[in-house]
Amino acid sequence: MAPLNEDQLHAIRDERREQIIDAALGVFARRGPVLTKMSMIAAAAGISHGLLYHYFKSKDELFIALVREAMLGAGGGVEEMLGHPGTVIDKLRHFLHEAMSEEARLSFLLIHQARASEGVPEEAREIIKDYSMDWFASKLKPLFFEGQRTGEIAKDDADLLIAGLLTAMSGSMILHASDEKNIPLIHPDHLLRLVLAPEHVRPL
Amino acid sequence: MAPLNEDQLHAIRDERREQIIDAALGVFARRGPVLTKMSMIAAAAGISHGLLYHYFKSKDELFIALVREAMLGAGGGVEEMLGHPGTVIDKLRHFLHEAMSEEARLSFLLIHQARASEGVPEEAREIIKDYSMDWFASKLKPLFFEGQRTGEIAKDDADLLIAGLLTAMSGSMILHASDEKNIPLIHPDHLLRLVLAPEHVRPL
Amino acid sequence: MAPLNEDQLHAIRDERREQIIDAALGVFARRGPVLTKMSMIAAAAGISHGLLYHYFKSKDELFIALVREAMLGAGGGVEEMLGHPGTVIDKLRHFLHEAMSEEARLSFLLIHQARASEGVPEEAREIIKDYSMDWFASKLKPLFFEGQRTGEIAKDDADLLIAGLLTAMSGSMILHASDEKNIPLIHPDHLLRLVLAPEHVRPL
Amino acid sequence: MAPLNEDQLHAIRDERREQIIDAALGVFARRGPVLTKMSMIAAAAGISHGLLYHYFKSKDELFIALVREAMLGAGGGVEEMLGHPGTVIDKLRHFLHEAMSEEARLSFLLIHQARASEGVPEEAREIIKDYSMDWFASKLKPLFFEGQRTGEIAKDDADLLIAGLLTAMSGSMILHASDEKNIPLIHPDHLLRLVLAPEHVRPL
DNA sequence: TATGAATGAGGGTTCATTCAT
């Protein structure tokens, strides 16, 4: 019954924080900030709602922390993709598979919620503004230009291609995550067709 | 002196109803049923919140009425498309342009909200169940088969193609409707590429 | 299409007022002032709710007018009873039959509502205070004294006898008027037993 | 440091629940379910209205809980009376004293409200249907028959006697509980006279 | 650290009352 020592407390603290963040990501991503109730997060994390407030000052702060983390992941994903070996198509395919993977999807949805929902705290808006669709686009543009040079990418306006690709991807993920479970996720290789030059389109 | 006559009252009622429905469609479509406050609809319609209840018994009833109307439009749009003259591609392009047009978009979003949101009244769920994505798919499938026969449509699994097309379209519209106004709507002709046979892909 | 002349308007006005008062008595008596909605009175009177306000400035004023009228009737009933021919028992039996008759009952209930309900306008309270149970008691007391002298009435404290008789009567009428329609009205001759000397008790 | 232990929490919960039930009984019994505002109960219990909802899901549920409890008491009271020692008159007098006692009166009024008021939740209606006036009557009838055999009870129709007794009692209690505090409760022994054979009537 | 009792602001809905016609 000796009191826990400093390290043990620290360990508990970190573990709890992780629990909460995991739980909150799942709920916020699917429901958006307003429809997410603190009690849902507490239940998902297996703790009392009171305890949430020891780790995060408010719902807004928790949401902001999640958005911040998700943005790092998303930004990193793009960087990582650019370093992926292979052709432009290889890079893009890799990126799409990554972004739509089970683990990344929640972060993507969260960012969508932060972007599209009502009742998002101002600070969260600021964060995603820095990594907005424009930011993605600016990162992808050189890649698209190269793809157009090599003939892999369609010759249309690169901005439109990129925006189309990203919104179609996000949109499909959003719908797939909605309650109607029988809406399938669009296949990354199908998505790719939005931007491929015709001669590179392959059957699935 | 005399009270308003039958026609005048009718005119007022119809006008108000229209005002409310227009206002409510805009708010519901963007925010979903729970985040939509009756006061927002009232403000958008330029009336007091109390007056809403002269025209609709409850928020749920209003939402249901809107969904019902939107479903009529959506269902009709598909039928109309099938009767459109021209090739399979012509029909599809026509459909996409219609569905993504300024007027149709809100209805589409509303249906999305009814499908994907929390707090949707049971009756609204029933209505869209009849015209679910499956229903759309079943209508489009013969067209896709024909397109595959004529070589206009890619030879992949028709179900996947259809689901991909529809979710990409819906998703883009959702994102575009969100508050961040600089997210562009995907171009219908780009969407079409998701399903076209390569040799039919044309630059925008 | 000539405009109505003064007299016709007056006639209409009186008729409408009567309609409203009749309708309102029925509703107020059964439901009490707060649970009575102006729309119920309007419906019962067969007019629009707006028109009510041409005849009575407010719900309170209408209720007060009804209470005033009912109190007159109730007071008159007592006076009339005292002048009724016959023995003390005859007078009392006559009074009970009158008070519990179909026509008088609504007025009685209304007074009960004014006495017992929440949300009764102050002025209505004032009116019935003037004709409160004390007033009734003071009118009945000489009669009871006489009855005790003649041996018709039990020898107990007259105040208690009177209060018991009146509350039992009112109470039975209240329950009878409630929605559960199978609660029978107590028989006036049974009520009488509450106060009769034993040797005057007769089987029903 | 440590959270409250199981027992302490339980104690608080029970105490609060009791507080609320007591407060609610007083208000519901006097005002009926519709005129009772949750804020009144909260004020009477000395807590915030929000806290009410930690203990009872809704106003209806609280009312139903009270009715259920009151019916247990009322039903039990009748059974207990039948086992009371002494003559039929002794039993009845005991019953009347019990039913009109300070503690029992509020329950009686509550049941009256559940029977007679508007806006009573369906479930509450179901509960009292089982113990309706008919149920009381059926329990009392054998006793009255016996009393008529022994000559204690008047020879009139037993159903009418019972109904008269019960409604007079209820009615008096209702009036007595109303705000005008100077309406005295009818004396149980006076009530008894409604049903006694003349030779058993005694001065108070 | 951890719990859950407690509070109160805010949103849906009803209904008395006003007012244009």
Added chain:
DNA sequence: TATGAATGAACCCTCATTCAT
């Protein structure tokens, strides 16, 4: 006189947040 559209105060209920333990 007569109608019903229109307003807004007040009530039920939810849920973010605080706090005693």
